[in-house]
Amino acid sequence: MMPKLDGFGLLNELRNDPKTRTISVILLSARAGEESRVEGLDAGADDYLVKPFSAQELVARVGSNLRLSKLRKAHQEEIERLNLDLERRVKERTAELEAASKELESFCYSVSHDLRAPLRAIDGFSMILQESYGDKLDAQAHNYLERVRAATQRMSHLIDDLLKLSRTARSEMRITTVNLSELACTIAKDLEGTAPERKVTFSIAPQMVVHADASLMRVVLENLLGNAWKFSGKRAEARIEVGSTTNAGETAYFVRDNGAGFDMKYADKLFGAFQRLHSVTAFDGTGVGLANVQRIIHRHGGRVWAEAAVDQGATFYFTLSVQRKLV
């Protein structure tokens, strides 16, 4: 107990100022109860000595606290050194990553430019053989040339899709308000335009508004709706539903179709690049779409998964967690 500022007050001020925070403090008090000692130590004192005390004990306690204080200081310096080292290593890694990303960019550039040129030659000279030397070739030879050209087209699509995938990973995200309902309606109209003879009923829940990157969300919905459209292609009356469901406070958006579906035991393969669960003859595709969807959803901090059964249709769910960060 002291006038004006008592011991606890002083201790409090010392502990609140970074400059004095680490000074060792021994409380000297006539209050001897266990409660007082606990209170003192809780308030940030390093030790508590009850009056009256002997000079010897005081010297011993001061000595012990000085030793502890020295140890603390050494630890502190070690932590600072480790932090500096860590910072340096983070900087190094960042530089390495930036270099790797640049390399990837130039690789993608080469892919788009250099892989395409030989393809054009293969297709071009095959076509010239068909057109200018066609009379010298039999039906079998014509069939082979057709297949050469079809394979060329397929590889060209693969290159395009590969580039799309790398662009998704590289592009900068701009988070805005995106109306998934409106976006889905636009994409549904586009799909209907590609095959007006098909009977497909779209049911799209209204006012699904999220915070996300608008152009990436378009890629997600284009892929999911495009898949629903494609895999329900053999249904006389196809149904495609877009909606949302809330589970434990988390909203998941879904795209559901009544199409070909798939066997759930292959579900883990769905989102791998170039993985396909159907043959090209059954359903066309390169196997990049869902890999792209997964990348985009992960970049938004969300999850994507599917539920399906063979011939019972499929439902693809995704969540977005940037939404919560913004609110």
Added chain:
Amino acid sequence: MTKIILLVEDNPDDEELTLLALKKSNIAKVFVARDGAEALDFLFGTGTYAGRDLSVMPAVTLLDLKLPKVDGLEVLKRLRAHEHTRRLPVVILTSSREQQDIVESYNFGANSYIRKPVDFAQFMEATKQLGLYWLVLNEPPP
């Protein structure tokens, strides 16, 4: 006077296919430069083309971006910096669809940007339209 096309192309397959496509549509005389430096020599009458009649200029230059020695964008930049060639119609004809290539080409003054299709039938159609537009429809700079 027959109009000429300058094709700047280093890939012999692409050169052959472009020439075949142009021939199929009965288009003009084509002059081929196999790298950017040769294209510049031809257009400025320098190097191996010293003393060339510079009143004969191509109605259109088909320029690839990725070229040995001097790349396509550099060729374009030098053409645009020179009074004699700054209005010369230049069409970028390339495999790349990189946003950056398209933007830079237009920034440096390309008149058009065409991505070579892999499908040869489409490529022929594109070449035919290209020739028709630049040699017949387009009014060249004086």
